[in-house]
Amino acid sequence: MTNASGDFARVRRIVKTDEFSSVFRLRPVQRTAHFVLYARPTALEHARLGVVAAKRFAPRAATRNAIKRVTREVFRQSTLINVDCIVRLSKPVNSKAGPATTAQLKRELRVEILRLFASQKIPVEPAS
DSSP states (O other): OOOOTTOOGGGGGGHHHHHHHHHTSSSEEOOSSEEEEEEOSSOOOOSSSEEEEOOTTTHHHHHHHHHHHHHHHHHHHHBSSSEEEEEOOOSSOOOSSSSSSOHHHHHOOOOOOOHHTTTBBOOOOOOO
8 A cells, every 4th residue: 555645644653662673673775875764564554654863963953853844745755665664864964053954955855865765665567
């Protein structure tokens, strides 16, 4: 099943500590310049998402919130296989000296997150 409804209801979120832990135990599936994607197949009929943006890599709350918003937006628009995904910020995205969020930063984050989710999309069968 896909996330065709475009929502981000509670059933589409990873919220419990043990759910995060069970996905973190696995090796990362995909890496980009700033993010790591952990994924675990699930028996659920939909994909679920967890986002981890540590304060040490994004010191400002506005930046962390922007990362989470962009990630959730890309997740809602993606057609993912039945998998639990955790997107973790793994390198600093900006410093306290620079602006908290910019349109440029959001565009760059979006490109990276799209690249992460590309590995977990439902394969499109060619038309015959």
